Amino acid sequence: MDPQQLRTFATVTRLASFSEAARELGYTQSAVSQQIAALEADLGTALLVRRPVGPTVAGRRLLEHAVPLLVRLEAARADVARLAGSPSARLVLGATPLAVGVALGRALGEVRRAYPQVEPVVRVLAQDVLAARVATGEVDLALIDGLAAPSDPLPLPEVGPLTTVAVDERPVAVALPAGHPLAGRAGLALSDLSAARWLDAPDLTPTADRLRAAAGTDGFRPATRYRGTDLHGLLALVATGHGLTLLPEPVVAGAPGVDHAPVAAPRLVHRTELVHGSLPEGPAALLARLLVD
Incomplete structure (x- = not known):
């Protein structure tokens, strides 16, 4: 299966529209239709009904596989780019609502003193999406909170090689x-x-x-x-x-x-955990050390 065809299929399903998917992906509607047709031919079954647009039984099952596969592909790209790239001057922190607290404010203050040119961005997001956002590089690191047994890790989705540390x-x-x-x-x-x-x-x-x-x-x-x-x-x-x-x-x-x-x-x-991928030296790495310490 071609990853681009899977991405197109997932986008059409999410938007329930070929034309909206074409607009979001930057394709013509004809190109979207051709990719879906090629994917259906490859798998030997219909994946979408057309009016209204929605997945068939086989399409729903494929979607269960496609979404985590696409996340892992993006995570692989982001992970290699972090390792191969130069130190980043940006700092984007993701956090669940209850993970934003005084300790974070103090740590960000220290990062700003060490890197005065950096303007930190804090994005408050739900727990179920944050690990994937870290894996795909949309945020540099995240503070994720949730319910757990004492000393047990949070039940986070498997989206790539991430480091988790209880804070x-x-x-x-x-x-x-x-x-x-x-x-x-x-x-x-x-x-x-x-x-x-x-x-x-x-x-x-x-x-x-x-x-x-x-x-x-x-x-x-x-x-x-x-x-x-x-x-x-x-x-x-x-x-x-x-x-x-x-x-x-x-x-x-x-x-x-x-x-x-x-x-x-x-x-x-x-429990609150710090979640991150590889962190080249820079403001994100400093923030991670401060939060763990």
Whole structure:
């Protein structure tokens, strides 16, 4: 299979349009159609239906293979370019919303003093895309946070030869409305809360699937869906009774209108990891050393 044909197929599927895919890729619509036809001929089956545009059963299965393959190809290109290139003067840091904190601010200040010509860029992105952005060179390094067992690595996707280093672990707690009967408990079993009303905020907190896997039970059905990265907005929903959520204990402590109780079972922590590929000497390498130290 030709990688360019796979890329064209993935783009057509994502945009559900041959013409939009042609515009994004810089091809004519005829060239896009020819590439799809050649890929279908190579595999001996139809991959797309045309009206409306969408993948066939075989197309959906191919897409499951194509997307990670394309990421790995871009990751290989970026990795070799980093090793072969001269030291970079840019600094683009990716971070999940809860990973941006005071320690990062101090480290960036030191980098700016060492490299006054550099203007650091911080891009706040979701956990599920950041590792790929590092692998493909869109960001130089990333701080990614999530739920894990103590000392266990985060379950990040396999997107290339990346280095991951733990930089922080905090206890986790269930955020509750002030005055909730469970507030102040010495510890809660996550499984006992499976039937409670939960907030679904995938950019900030563990998903229902992650909670079910951690607790080893069904449940955790979302009562309210929150799409955003504003922590204050999420805590305001907790305070007004729209659902519970799981957050690092220091984040919840002292939030107005919110109480909390630590999670005692299973043993879980909020873990933050530094993720990067090869780093030639420069501002990104200095930032990585500062964050690890």
